[in-house]
Amino acid sequence: MAEAVARALREERHLVVEAGTGTGKTLGYLVPALLSGRRILVSTATRALQEQIARHDLPRLAHALDRPVDAALLKGRSNYVCDLRLMRLKAQPALAGGIEEAALHRVERWLGVTETGDRAECHDLPEAWPGWQEIVSTSETCIGSACEAHARCFVMKARARAEAAQIVIVNHHLFFADLALRTSAAGVLAGAAILAPYEAVIFDEAHTVEDLATHFFGHRLSSRSLEGLARDAQRFSERCPGGGRGLARAGERLLGRAQRFFEALPVGTGRWRLEPEALAAAGQDHEAVAEALSVLADLCAPVAEMGNEEAAALGRRALLAREALALFTLQPDPGLVYWAERRPRSLSLHASPIDVAEILRERLLADVPCVFTSATLSVAGRLDYFLGRIGLDPGSEVETRILDSPFDFSAQAALYLPEDLPPPGSGSHARAVAEETRELAELTLGRAFVLCTSLRNMAAIHRHLASASLPWPLYVQGEAPKAVLLDRFRAVPGILVATQSFWEGVDVPGDALSLVVIDKLPFQAPDDPVVAARIEYLGARGVSPFSAYQLPRAALALKQGFGRLIRSRRDRGIVTVCDARLRTRSYGRYFLETLPPCPSFHSRDALRTWWQGGGASTRLGADRCSSMPHNGS
Ligand code: SF4
Missing domain, CATH: 3.40.50.300 (P-loop containing nucleotide triphosphate hydrolases)
Structure with a gap:
């Protein structure tokens, strides 16, 4: 290499x-x-x-x-404290409302010793602390060389190191x-x-x-970004040269109108496609937001002309937001798919390129x-x-x-494809996956990841496992930050039920992980707006979306999930995929050819013999199945 x-x-x-x-x-x-x-x-x-x-x-x-x-390490600016925003927040305590004071003090103590201002070094700060967003800059809020904290700015120092x-x-x-x-x-x-x-x-x-x-x-516009802009306008109004009553009112107006606009959009859950008619329903509210943004930009312009960089940055943000709003209303580009996403504290509009190759x-x-x-x-x-x-x-x-990996997968890993499982999506599938997990975990003494393809499956499988009185600790994604959860799992291995973010980039070498259970083949949801647009795009060009896009993408995802198991030459373990389509559909072979070659089993007894025999010595005992390139026999 x-x-x-x-x-x-x-x-x-x-x-x-x-x-x-x-x-x-x-x-x-x-x-x-x-x-x-x-x-x-x-x-x-x-x-x-x-x-x-x-x-x-x-x-x-x-x-x-x-x-x-x-060499130098450089991260995005949201990883570094913005001194200016922190100073302003402290100077206007009323605006720090909702920010947990103890965490803010922790950050200040850490700032007294850190040389980088990189959040990764502030170990005792909760991962999901919402106050962090208030003390970092964005490309729109940073005022660069006009900033009074520029000389000691962590972002600028990191960039200078990277530049050299x-x-x-x-x-x-x-x-x-x-x-x-x-x-x-x-x-x-x-x-x-x-x-x-x-x-x-x-x-x-x-x-x-x-x-x-x-x-x-792509392009984005979120309720959160408009709220942030409105709040920053209100903050700036308190120190705006020449008084900022107009700015304060403009910020307040934008806040109210943005809320009404996002509330008027068609209700959906998760991610859904935005048809032009959907925005037409919010037509008046959309125009009201556009007008509020124009007023804000107009109010900033004369202050910016006097050389005030902060006003210039606010004005630019307002104009960019107005442009983005128009983009979503007009939907002028056939190369983009327009969609919306609802998250717990925000609703965002997106325009994503359908084909990024070009x-x-x-x-x-x-x-x-x-x-x-x-x-x-x-x-x-x-x-x-x-x-x-x-x-x-x-x-x-x-x-x-x-x-190829230097690991001997044929001796270190086994693929188990249980028979008689209900089809994925059926009402009893989650219970069956939990039952398989419990049975297999008795072989491996817990030490298992259950990788799910959706939050819904994760919750259902976790619920069934939780009611099974397991003799091992049961962990579930979301109960603690990912790094903390992994540390707990490494310290006291049990069964960890998780979804997308644990399929890749997770490294648990050694005995702590001996079993990976995959609930079903990881096809992307075909009704996801970006996936659906790509399927249509390929279909319109006479290409089979299934074989050119959906199948290889799912095969790579399965390979990622499989890859969690064997992380060193000493690791040994079992991967089970609880999806009968691997055996019954013609495309099952494609998935199997993508995984590292290892013995595969359909019967738990044969698998137990392999596991208890140490793997390599019983490799010839793997089930025989003519369609299985993974068959070790
Ligand atoms: S230069 Fe930008 S990032 Fe640095 S302290 Fe000033 S505003 Fe914040």
């Missing part, structure tokens, strides 16, 4: 490498990146991997190479936010960018690139050489699906590699 990465960087070509778990892929790209002498961004999907590279892998590498490593470093460890959120900004029409004109110029990008956890690009090349080709791949790597990029032994989704032509412009 290191040679392929070195060649790609030298020849300025794109490279796609699937590197199975345990191949040492991080060092496989860090070493050639360092030795290239070029300025390179390494981008990860998760902050956890970002931290691991910066705090663990790079220091190890510096030690091994016996030379300093010129040869290797910068960023995350996909930050990378695509920057790319979308710098390549947008307005960004090109204004020379806007977050990241200083770079010569190549290495994407780790690259299987998430399509989703992140979809998010950042966008990535024009705005990324044509510009810099890129290395894409992950443990899960190939389906049924081929990389074509991934290449196509991100805009790479399999024929010419890219070198590809599939590097």
Whole structure:
């Protein structure tokens, strides 16, 4: 891998490498990146991997190479305290209403010792503390060099360190936010960018690139962002030069009108498609919000002209929000799908690109050489699906590699496909999954993840397990922050029931995890607005959406879930998929060909023999089934 990465960087070509778990892929790209002498961004999907590279892998590498490593860690601005917002909040205690004081004091104490202002270092701050949003900046609220706290600003210092470093460890959120900004029409004109110029990008956890690009090349407008704008206008009115009574009223008016507008939208749950007629129903309220935004922008303009950067930033935000509002009302772009999402404290409108391949080709791949790597990029032994989704032509412009994991899956893992399960979606399926879990957990003494495809399944399976009086602790996603929950599980392994966020990026090596139960094949919901639009898009072009999109995407997701089990050469365990379609549908083979080869079983007795016999020695005892490439026999 290191040679392929070195060649790609030298020849300025794109490279796609699937590197199975345990191949040492991080060092496989860090070493050639360092030795290239070029300025390179390494981008990860998760902050956890970002931290691991910066705090663990790079220091190890510096030690091994016996030379300093010129690298910096950079996260999005919402990870760093904004000194200015914190100062203002403290100066106007009335506006800090609702913010838990004890947590605020904890932050202040920590600010006295931190050098980075990076939230990851403030260990005793609750993960979901809502006050954090009030003390961080956004690109719209930051007033840059006009800020009185600029010289000691954590965001600016982190960016300065990153600008000077040869290797910068960023995350996909930050990378695509920057790319979308710098390549947008307005960004090109204004020379806007977050990241200083770079010569190549290495994407780790690259299987998430399509989703992140979809998010950042789209548009959003949320009730929360309008409320934030209204609140900031009210705050600013108290210190606005020349008095800000008009601004205070404009903020209040915007708040009320935005609330009415979002309440007038058709009610939905989760994510739903926004048809133009849906917004027509909120027509008058929409115009009222647009007018309130114009008034706010007009009030800010004369103050901004006097050189007040804060007023200029407020005015820009109001105009951008008005533009976004018009975009959702007119829905002018057939390349976008318009949809809405309801979350506990916010309703947001989105316009997402249906196909990001062309966008990535024009705005990324044509510009810099890129290395894409992950443990899960190939389906049924081929990389074509991934290449196509991100805009790479399999024929010419890219070198590809599939590097197998050094782990012996045929000895370390078993796939169990229980027979006689009710079909997924039937009323009794959740109970049957819970029952399978309980039976299998007796073999593995708990130490199990139950990975669910929906919150509803998670709740139902958890409920059935909770009523089963298990002899092991039972954990469920949401009862504590993810990192805390994982620490608890590692300390006292039991059964952890979870959904999407535990399917990937979760590492529990060793004995703590010996069983992964997957409730059903992880097809995306076909009525999700973005998925539905992509299905229509492919169908209209004569391409089968099922085989070109839904099936490979689900196969990759299953491979991710399977990948939680074996994290080191010493790990051993069982994956069970409680979905009969793996055996009964013709596409089941496609899923099985995507998973690492290991023995598969249909009978629990045969599985028990394998487990109790230590795996490798009884491999020939695996069930015989002619359609199973996973059959170890
Ligand atoms: S420069 Fe921007 S981020 Fe930094 S303290 Fe000032 S407003 Fe906050």
